[in-house]
Structures are given as C-alpha cells and as structure tokens.
Amino acid sequence: MRAAIGLWRWRHNPVRRTTDVIEAWVALTAAVLLCLAVPAAGLAAGLSANGSLQRAVRAQYQERVPTVARVVRTAEEGAGRRTAEEAGEQRLRPAVVAEWTAPDGSSRTGTLNTTRQHARPGDAFPLWTDRSGRPVPAPMHPETARAHALIAGLTVAFLGGLLVETARRLVVQRLVRRRYARLDRAWAQAGPDWGRTGTGS
Structure with missing residues (x-):
C-alpha cells in the first residue's frame, strides 16, 4: 500500500503546492479507511453471513x-x-x-x-x-457454515480495500495531471525568454 507515501507532503516548505496538501489528505483518508472502515466492513459482513448460515444450519437439522x-x-x-x-x-x-x-x-x-x-x-x-x-x-455442518462466513468477510474486506486503493490512485492520477498542466503553462509563459533572464540580451 503506497497511500502513506503522500503524508510527507504535510511538511511546510516554500515549494509545497495545493495539490500536495490534497494528496496528503487523500493519503490520510485512505489509510484511515484501510485500517478502520475496511476491517469493520469485513467483520460485519462475516458476522452477518455467519448468523444467516447458522440459522439455515439449525433449520436443516430440525427438518432432516x-x-x-x-x-x-x-x-x-x-x-x-x-x-x-x-x-x-x-x-x-x-x-x-x-x-x-x-x-x-x-x-x-x-x-x-x-x-x-x-x-x-x-x-x-x-x-x-x-x-x-x-x-x-x-445438513451443512456448523464449521462449514463458519468457513463460508469467513470467506465472505474476507472477500468484502478485500473488495473494500481494493475500492479504497483504486479511488486513491485515481485521485492522485488526476492531481498529477493537474500539476503537469500547470507546469506546461508555466513553461509556455517562460519559454520565449529561456536562458536570457537577467543577461541584458
């Protein structure tokens, strides 16, 4: 996970850009989501699936x-x-x-x-x-139901993490494009005077 790389942009320096601060916020948000929200979503999905499957198992043992x-x-x-x-x-x-x-x-x-x-x-x-x-x-064995619930929880956590990382990468990619566009405009403005500033020519 490379989301934490952008955290260095929090430091104060004269060349820090607005996009650097935005990237730092994006990195921090992604890190919080990956550390807290994604595991919580996986746990909730696993517990919910386990509850449903265990009820189905009990019903099967009652009916069979x-x-x-x-x-x-x-x-x-x-x-x-x-x-x-x-x-x-x-x-x-x-x-x-x-x-x-x-x-x-x-x-x-x-x-x-x-x-x-x-x-x-x-x-x-x-x-x-x-x-x-x-x-x-x-009927399904209770341990088999728990294994299925575990797989469901891990799948939700994996997909959640993938979604967060994909969103982070898309935002960073857009920020990089904005930086390059600003750099191109700056070069276009300075282009006619390349190397001649302050030389008196």
Whole structure:
C-alpha cells in the first residue's frame, strides 16, 4: 500500500503546492479507511453471513432426520443409456436399491447413490431424510457454515480495500495531471525568454 507515501507532503516548505496538501489528505483518508472502515466492513459482513448460515444450519437439522439405509441390491437399470458423465458418477457413487425407516416408523425402499465403490447387499450406510421419509442431502455442518462466513468477510474486506486503493490512485492520477498542466503553462509563459533572464540580451 503506497497511500502513506503522500503524508510527507504535510511538511511546510516554500515549494509545497495545493495539490500536495490534497494528496496528503487523500493519503490520510485512505489509510484511515484501510485500517478502520475496511476491517469493520469485513467483520460485519462475516458476522452477518455467519448468523444467516447458522440459522439455515439449525433449520436443516430440525427438518432432516438421520437414519440408516441397507443395500438390497445394486441398481443396473438404464446402464446402456448413461452419458460419460453419468457413468463417472456411477463409478464414484454407485446407485443401489436400499431400504430405510422413515421418521414415522414406516419402511421405505428406493434407489440411492452411496459413497462406497463396492456396495453389497446387506451393507449399511448413513442416510438423511425429510420428515416424510424422502432422502435429502445431509445438513451443512456448523464449521462449514463458519468457513463460508469467513470467506465472505474476507472477500468484502478485500473488495473494500481494493475500492479504497483504486479511488486513491485515481485521485492522485488526476492531481498529477493537474500539476503537469500547470507546469506546461508555466513553461509556455517562460519559454520565449529561456536562458536570457537577467543577461541584458
């Protein structure tokens, strides 16, 4: 971060220009924003995201019920019609016909994908269902929610810092252009007398 470089322009000297003072104020403002406002924005975003995600996690744990499913047989239907992507998915998470118990105590049977590459009849694996007994994805872990919230907070802080630094650079660039324009005008006024002032020529 080069925002602090402009702070030297606060010092009093006879050649200090108005643009130097403005650049110093811009540097100071950028430094304060980067040290205080940007981290505060990132923290607020992270806490807000974590609160929302944790509420979603609690709702998922209330709506979903863990149970155990047992493999009845492998599911080979439609093997000839699978695409390459579906075939890869089938190798990683083979489909099986399994049975499980719904929250109301009734027995259910259906085709499920397992995380085991070799599922044999009688094998058991964990399963989450909704209140009616339909298979659903496992709820998000609270630590995963916190990790997502942390990423959200860091992203907001990074984007905020990038915005502040970009604004600072744009202002400084405009100030530099103004200095060059004033210098060009000064040279244009002094140009016809270059090197001859005070020589009596």
